[in-house]
Amino acid sequence: MTEIFRRGEKMMTYIPILLAVLLGSQGQAKVADSDAVKLLQKYVQINTVTTSDLTKAVDFWKQLAAEDNLPISVHEYTPGYPVVIIKWAGTDDSLDSIMLNSHMDVVPAAMSDGWTYDPFSGHLDTNGDIYGRGTQDMKSVSIQYYMALRRLKANNIPLLRNVYMTLMPDEELGAENGMIPFLKSQEFLDMNVGLELDEGTSYPIPFIPVFYQDKVVWQIRVDCYGISAHGSTFPTTDSTATGKCNNVINRFFQFRDEQYALYGKAAQDNAGGYTSINLNRINAGTADNVIPSHVSLVFDMRLGNTVDTEEFDATLHKWISEAGENITLTYILKNQQSPATYTNTTTPYWTAITTAAASAGVIVAPILPPGSTDARHVRNAGYPAYGVSPMPSTELLLHSVNERLNKNTFTKGISFYEKVIKNLANVPGSATAQNPVAYLYKTAE
Template identity: 40%
Template sequence: MAGQWCGMLPDKDGLNGGGGVQDGHPAEDPSVTLFREYLRLKTVHPEPDYDAALKFLERMAEELALPMKKVEVCPGRVVAIISWIGSRPELKSVVLNSHTDVVPVYEEHWKHHPFAAVKDADGNIYARGAQDMKSVTIQYIEAIRRLKAAGKRFSRTIHLTFVPDEEVGGHKGMETFVKHPEFQKLNMGFALDEGLANPTNAYTVFYGERNPWWITVRCPGSPGHGSRFVENTAAEKLRRVINSFLEFREKEKQRLNTSECFTLGDVTTINMTMVKGGVAYNVVPAEMDVSFDLRIPPTVNLQEFEEKIKVWCREAGEDVTYDFAQKHMDQNLTSTDENDPWWQAFSSTCKAMNMTLKKEIFPAATDSRFIREVGLPAIGFSPMNLTPILLHDHNEYLNEQVFLQGIQVYERLIPALAGVAPLSAEL
């Protein structure tokens, strides 16, 4: 029941999926045990325990016998980098990126404690971050562990980057890191970052993102007593602004799932998120503000779209203005052309594993956008098929068999990417 935590010990609950037997049950795969340990670290906003994550990652680096570098990009915000140097380190590297933070929880809506990493009888592991994206972090690490144990080595260097603050916009994380000298030293050629689960048998792959615009429209008006028909009020202007934004929202909603637009990443979403204004019931306010969250596909002309917003403000009334809390203008897409060597390595490896790939524009925002903004290719990919999309949702979970299969996927993808032949620019 929601709000009542399972009292079973984390390493005893549910059925397990490894070899051997413990207490009458099959022993849990060590990779699953490690995943659950990482999930129990409370790297949750508003006060994520980043120190615990860094200690965990230092331990992983020691186990892998690989060097780890810590780069403080902002006060209290550290990017950790574990590096597996290639036989030809002058070639462009492959970066496996993940973020260490997770979003807040409403504990009363969870069937198990959100930081206990409880595994049920079906092998579903419940925890905040199970999908977004602690699973991918451990899959990277475990794939590298297996490849190293098998004596593999590749021409290109592989960097695992672990960044903070992705869930609060990345401003003190990846956005700052891409401008840091240590980022330049990575000599990045290609990056993998997070994607989304897919409820079907297919795997979703993201090659671009919608631009997030957070906008506040300010509507000044004539103040006065609440008993009169005051002319030119802030509320009247506010209503016109809201109508313009929400009418456009409805048109985009209608376009979704038509022959023109198949996914959320193909349309512009607009959501009204905050309204401010007023001091008392009987006082007509001198200003009212309304804020919107917009996500705009890379196919939209951003300058023309902003002109549309200016028209809406002019039509709403005199002196209506707007400003941005966030305004991303980058529309770079990562090539999914079969002639592109990075995409060819990625897609052909997936095809060899009989994986069906579904290419999409990411509907929200990830750290990939900052990588693409500096002109580097990045693919958003989390190997979670047959799984409902539960990032940021109550009762976020991932099945242990899907998790373990993801490790095998990276065991194949990492060698393919790190083995890409020298590009013409590298010769």
């Protein structure tokens, strides 16, 4: 694949004039803003709700790659969950590459939720808003990456480093079938990644946040077992499953209140200072007149970035044992605390991004978000990663009803990425560390 592409590249450098003549206005049209909007609409129209068949999305990328004569490969680490890699070759294959990641999957959406337009229509209204699931999270970014790279190529701007676009499945459900196995694959190793870009978020003010660390997700199930009897009997509270779970809930909610107080004091740009915790499922009972023998609780937690995970695990077990006998704790999800990527001028990738932003006339600043993205897995694997989605002055509608993005914000984002990718791909080899892990630091032990 690579070889074929290199040959193609050489040809391209010899005949740019001929190509320009051949393509004419068609070549220009391929990088026009209106075409980018149409492409986003087309991509949104492909329903890629996490568990659905992604074949059409893969075909969409295959067709684009064919149009631009780019090597594309598709890998399934879990059957039915394709990972797509598209390569834009740089001139120095020996240097660490830039990985532009996005996920193909989206969270569910239906008209019955209250959408004004079909969430899979990509409807463009008279205000210039493009409606649809994925317009913010994060099909817009995939198209922006692609159009930015297309423009760089059309303008004959060389890339020193290889640039890879990777398109993941299964991000929304935790990446067990996407990013996690991909990071362990030979294909990933072969890419020789130096930096990964991933998703960020929209922001209501004229500002683009850059995520440098994600919070760790822990989900636990607590099962309480106790006496089951007729509803007319009257056992002691602590012998019943509901009584025991009540103790668990009280202890966890005491912790929740403490953390909520920290959340109230936390700076807007730092969600790392507190641990969020929510009781999201309660299951119990077989009949109205039977004391249930089993109650099950599910808590979702996003750990603060200085939380010592071993200590916190021990604390959870202590609270469970204090709540009574025959209570079990099971981890549904227990991510490792992810390191952070440096955001200072000693990191040439950071400088490349901030310089690009300044020349595009936009403000960027580092933020630690309350949620998490695929980038946490990348950092855990030892590679620096930044999360950025250029959607300033935009209502936060990720996962929401009427998710939409204004076409002007969308097309400005293409220009932003054009500058960012150009800078990142041209960071000289002498400027970067031997091992990209040098750009990571731990915030908790």
